[in-house]
Amino acid sequence: MEDTQPLAGGKAAASTQTSVDRAISELRRGGLVLLHGSADESVLLVLAAEMANEVALAAMVRLAGSLPSVIVPKNRARDITGNETIPPYSSMALPHGVDAALVRQIADPLFEPEKLGTLRQSLTIVPVRAGRLGPASVQLSKWARLLPSVVVARVSDVKAAEAARWAHASGLLSLSASDVEGYVEASARRLSRVATARVPLADAENSRIVAFRPADGGEEHLAIIVGDPDLEAPVLVRLHSECLTGDLLGSLRCDCGDQLRGALKEIGSQGSGILLYLAQEGRDIGLINKLRAYQLQDLGSDTVDANEQLGFEADERVYLTAAEMLRQLGVRSVRLMTNNPEKISQLRNSGVDVVERVAHIFPSNSHNEGYLRTKASRTGHLF
Ligand SMILES: Nc1nc2c(ncn2[C@@H]2O[C@H](COP(=O)(O)OP(=O)(O)OP(=O)(O)O)[C@@H](O)[C@H]2O)c(=O)[nH]1
Ligand SMILES: [Zn+2]
Numbered sequence: 001m002e003d004t005q006p007l008a009g010g011k012a013a014a015s016t017q018t019s020v021d022r023a024i025s026e027l028r029r030g031g032l033v034l035l036h037g038s039a040d041e042s043v044l045l046v047l048a049a050e051m052a053n054e055v056a057l058a059a060m061v062r063l064a065g066s067l068p069s070v071i072v073p074k075n076r077a078r079d080i081t082g083n084e085t086i087p088p089y090s091s092m093a094l095p096h097g098v099d100a101a102l103v104r105q106i107a108d109p110l111f112e113p114e115k116l117g118t119l120r121q122s123l124t125i126v127p128v129r130a131g132r133l134g135p136a137s138v139q140l141s142k143w144a145r146l147l148p149s150v151v152v153a154r155v156s157d158v159k160a161a162e163a164a165r166w167a168h169a170s171g172l173l174s175l176s177a178s179d180v181e182g183y184v185e186a187s188a189r190r191l192s193r194v195a196t197a198r199v200p201l202a203d204a205e206n207s208r209i210v211a212f213r214p215a216d217g218g219e220e221h222l223a224i225i226v227g228d229p230d231l232e233a234p235v236l237v238r239l240h241s242e243c244l245t246g247d248l249l250g251s252l253r254c255d256c257g258d259q260l261r262g263a264l265k266e267i268g269s270q271g272s273g274i275l276l277y278l279a280q281e282g283r284d285i286g287l288i289n290k291l292r293a294y295q296l297q298d299l300g301s302d303t304v305d306a307n308e309q310l311g312f313e314a315d316e317r318v319y320l321t322a323a324e325m326l327r328q329l330g331v332r333s334v335r336l337m338t339n340n341p342e343k344i345s346q347l348r349n350s351g352v353d354v355v356e357r358v359a360h361i362f363p364s365n366s367h368n369e370g371y372l373r374t375k376a377s378r379t380g381h382l383f
Helices: 011-028 054-064 074-081 100-107 133-143 160-169 183-189 244-248 256-270 287-298 303-310 320-328 341-349 369-378
Strands: 033-036 043-048 069-073 089-093 125-127 150-154 173-176 191-198 207-214 221-226 235-241 273-278 333-337 353-358
Touching: 011 033, 011 043, 011 133, 011 173, 011 183, 033 133, 033 160, 043 054, 043 133, 043 160, 054 100, 054 150, 069 074, 069 100, 069 133, 074 089, 074 100, 089 133, 133 150, 160 173, 183 320, 191 320, 207 320, 221 256, 221 320, 235 256, 244 256, 244 287, 256 273, 273 320, 287 303, 303 369, 320 341, 333 341, 341 353
Parallel strands: 033 173, 235 273, 235 333, 333 353
Antiparallel strands: 033 043, 043 150, 069 089, 069 150, 089 125, 191 207, 207 221, 221 273
16 A cells, blocks of 8 residues: 555646635635636625625725625524525625624624624625525635635626636636536545554554545545455445544544544454544534534534534535545445445445445433434434
């Protein structure tokens, strides 16, 4: 198992992905990016709503020459306006002079709408058209692990065909909505295997850690290889999604800590296998959003509703990266330790032969009973 270099892609494809990588980090640090459609479609300036700040808002108004709107997910729009029939995403024009703190409050599902005061009456909803710029801008904010809400302003004088040049002259990053499509698939393939070390673990002494670095500048993923798996036979594999609270701190809200250590113990006792430790904190909504989801759960929602109230899918994870790691490790066929049928079907769709599901269940405690019940009743987990 030699360390490998990133797979080469076409030059055009690589620059498309780079523009999305850069846009994600720019949004994460509260900067503006320019998003355009094709040919005569429109051109938008985009700012992640939860990172709204006075400098970026002022620059947005000055550069766009139009007043900004904020795009919020369905539940937030319903809570703010009291209107029950709302499309998946709505945009609300921001009245002149709205400050950045107010924008952040509009976007934050944990901020009580009553506290928005008189502003609430003036926020009227315009549905965001499915398909192009609006949804693409929200997707960028999700990939930045921020709330799925963005401030946008249409750049009235600039056509899509001139957008990249105009952005460059204005010191802005630019990308097109079509760059956003297909990004996840391309991103998963841009994974380099960079370092391997022997790391004896308490639960599986004969272990090596192989680190994979994504080319998008994101967090690394790890493969923990126990023993010397026979790659000609199905390999015992566990896909573990990062859970800082459960894995590291011993949180009792979930079953992750038990599942992590239990998997290593089981693989160790069987002599060989692989645990993929995937940087997908909070079912891939990120740690901060997971803590927000916990806050909503403390107010009465279950784990699925809490994600949806924040504007995320119940589970945002895709396992293309996991499949690519297995491919680079030479693993074609697996016995998968999981209770989650989605992991099985996604791996199979990515070309991994899942020959068996190995149940991976641990006793509940008084804090995670409800969470485990929801996994069984709402997300199809097999308990
Ligand atoms: N968004 C969110 N993520 C959570 C919550 N509780 C745990 N997680 C995350 O869920 C991931 C673990 O997923 P689980 O649903 O417990 O299990 P699974 O991986 O789907 O399925 P198994 O293979 O059967 O364990 C980790 O990334 C955790 O951080 C929660 O309430 N909200
Ligand atoms: Zn957890």
